Amino acid sequence: MSNRVRYFYRRQISQRIGRVLQAALTRTTITGLENIPRRGPYIAVGNHSAAIEVALLVVNLPHVPELIGNGDVPFDPTFNFMAQWYRFIPIRRGHIDREALRAAREVLEQGNVLGIFPEGGIWDHHADEARPGVAWLSQQTGAPILPIGFGGMFGAIGNAMRLKRPRLSMSIGQLIPPVPNPPSVRERRAAINDASQEIMRRIHALMPVETRASDSQVLEERYAFRTEITMPDGLPVFVPPDLEIPYGEDLAYYFHHDVLLEVVYRNYKLLEAKPLSQYATLTDPAKLGAALDAAIRFYEGDPIFLGYRLGYNRAERVVEALRALRAQIAWAELQGFQVRVLPERTIMKAGGQSETLIAASVRRNY
Numbered sequence: 571m572s573n574r575v576r577y578f579y580r581r582q583i584s585q586r587i588g589r590v591l592q593a594a595l596t597r598t599t600i601t602g603l604e605n606i607p608r609r610g611p612y613i614a615v616g617n618h619s620a621a622i623e624v625a626l627l628v629v630n631l632p633h634v635p636e637l638i639g640n641g642d643v644p645f646d647p648t649f650n651f652m653a654q655w656y657r658f659i660p661i662r663r664g665h666i667d668r669e670a671l672r673a674a675r676e677v678l679e680q681g682n683v684l685g686i687f688p689e690g691g692i693w694d695h696h697a698d699e700a701r702p703g704v705a706w707l708s709q710q711t712g713a714p715i716l717p718i719g720f721g722g723m724f725g726a727i728g729n730a731m732r733l734k735r736p737r738l739s740m741s742i743g744q745l746i747p748p749v750p751n752p753p754s755v756r757e758r759r760a761a762i763n764d765a766s767q768e769i770m771r772r773i774h775a776l777m778p779v780e781t782r783a784s785d786s787q788v789l790e791e792r793y794a795f796r797t798e799i800t801m802p803d804g805l806p807v808f809v810p811p812d813l814e815i816p817y818g819e820d821l822a823y824y825f826h827h828d829v830l831l832e833v834v835y836r837n838y839k840l841l842e843a844k845p846l847s848q849y850a851t852l853t854d855p856a857k858l859g860a861a862l863d864a865a866i867r868f869y870e871g872d873p874i875f876l877g878y879r880l881g882y883n884r885a886e887r888v889v890e891a892l893r894a895l896r897a898q899i900a901w902a903e904l905q906g907f908q909v910r911v912l913p914e915r916t917i918m919k920a921g922g923q924s925e926t927l928i929a930a931s932v933r934r935n936y
Contacts, residue, residue, distance in 0.1 A: 575682055577657050581634045584656055588629035595730040600630055602742030602776075606716065609633075611678040612745065615704055616718035617773050618687035620934070621649060622727050623720045626740050627685050628656070635685040636677045638670065638703075642874070644837045661703075664878030671707070678711040688769060705765035709749040709758065715769060717743040719776025741776040790918040793822035797895070798910040799902050807907055813898045820884055821891035822913035825849060828930035830879065834868050843868065849911040850929040855903035858911065862896045 575581065592598055614635060616623055628635060641660025645653045659677075661670035677684045684707070688700035708715055721739035729736040749765040752758055795818030799807045815821065824830055828847060835844040845852060846861035869876055869889050876885035895911070902909045916926045 574680075575634045576636065578634055581628075581656060585629055585634065588625055592626070592629055595733070595735060596726070596738050597735050598626070598630075598738040598740065600740045600742070602744075605742045605744050606632060607714070607745065610681045610683045611711065611713040612683055612716050613678070613704055613708060613713050614683060614685045614716045614718060615688050615769060615773065616720050617777060618689050619720075620723035620726060621646075622723055622730075622738070623687065624685075626720060626738065627718065630740055631683065631685075633683040635683040636674075637685045638674055641667070641670065642878075643833055644839075646837055664874040671703070674703075674707055675711055678707065678713040684713070688766070688773075700766040700770045702762050702766050704769060705749045705762040708765065709751045709762060712748045712751075714748050715746040715765075717746060717769060717772040717776060719743070719773055719778070721778035721781045739778050741778070743772055743776045746772060789920060792916045792918075793819045793826070794914045794916070795819070795822040795825075795891075796912050796914070797898060798912055799898075799907050800910075801907060807902075807905075809898065810901075813894070813901055815891055815894040815898060817887040817891040820880075820887045821895065822915060824880075824888045824892075825911070825913035826915045826927070826931050828933045830876065831865060832934065833875075834865055838868065840864055840868060847930070849913075853908040853910055855899045855907065855909045858909060859896060859899045859903060862892060862899065866892050866896065 610633060614627055614631060616627060624637065624639075628637070637656070637658040638661050639653065639658040640663065642662040642664065644650075659670050659673045661667045674684055686704050686707075688704045704715060707713065719739075719741045721741075722737050726736045726738055746765075746769065750761045752761060795815060797809070797815070799809055801807060831843065831847055834840050835842075835847070843861050843864035845857045846865055849858070852858055866889065869885075869892070873882075873885065873889075876888060879885075880888065899909050912928055914926050914928060915931055916924060918924050
């Protein structure tokens with residue numbers, strides 16, 4: 571079996587160009603290079619909160635890595651060209667994608683390097699639970715795992731393009747041995763679960779103190795949802811009890827995690843859903859209702875999209891709550907009223923401080 575890396579020369583060109591751009595546009599500190607194995611196979615893994623981590627991983631490894639990436643959502647237009655140029659193994663997240671897993675296994679069995687971000691996406695900055703794929707691949711192939719902690723990611727691409735040379739860091743940890751492959755199914759599953767947790771623990775420990783500190787400042791967060799319906803002169807209106815919206819906590823979480831909607835109108839180009847992202851200032855029930863219709867149709871047509879990201883039970887609650895919100899807005903429109911959508915995210919911080927936010931507060935920040 572050949573150990574030739576796919577698209578080797580175009581990827582090697584990408585690495586070299588990336589190294590020049592990294593030096594010119596950023597101030598990147600790299601530690602732990604001595605921990606990188608001299609040869610494959612191994613699986614390079616890291617935290618994933620923006621997009622530039624992918625470039626840092628490709629540019630700074632001495633090997634040319636094969637990447638596993640999003641194959642279930644159209645790429646953001648900003649990065650589509652780079653993704654098409656470098657090429658990667660697309661995986662349909664939320665599905666049992668045997669073809670992608672087979673291709674990933676072959677990369678490792680051929681002695682090459684595989685790059686994966688085990689959190690599986692960037693829709694929640696605090697979602698640091700690893701998906702089991704990395705541990706499963708290690709268990710199946712005997713490949714060790716190279717943990718990497720990235721820092722300074724938020725807004726880094728934008729700052730680099732504005733020639734602000736953001737400070738970035740890449741800390742490479744000691745190699746994690748291959749995940750054990752015991753004889754029984756139960757033991758194998760337990761080993762995968764334990765390894766998945768250990769992988770994220772090791773990655774988190776490698777992240778810069780300031781990145782971990784920003785997460786630890788939030789001791790607790792609470793979500794609540796309400797609407798404010800008024801007459802054209804601003805007088806409040808009583809909403810009939812049969813139009814109450816269930817699962818307010820889940821619905822508020824959805825509105826605050828803007829990427830769950832942004833992907834719909836930006837990646838899938840369903841622009842009729844975009845006005846919903848302006849809920850903090852938009853009071854026209856006709857525009858809100860039309861945008862809600864578009865979003866609900868999308869989520870109903872692809873239940874895996876929200877299910878993978880929120881868990882299927884929570885995703886079903888969110889869609890039910892969106893339908894109830896649509897009914898309330900339709901009633902308001904019929905009566906000639908105005909509507910304000912008010913999802914609340916209350917953050918409790920260290921030191922007893924708290925802050926309540928209305929506008930979407932968890933956004934993609936490249």
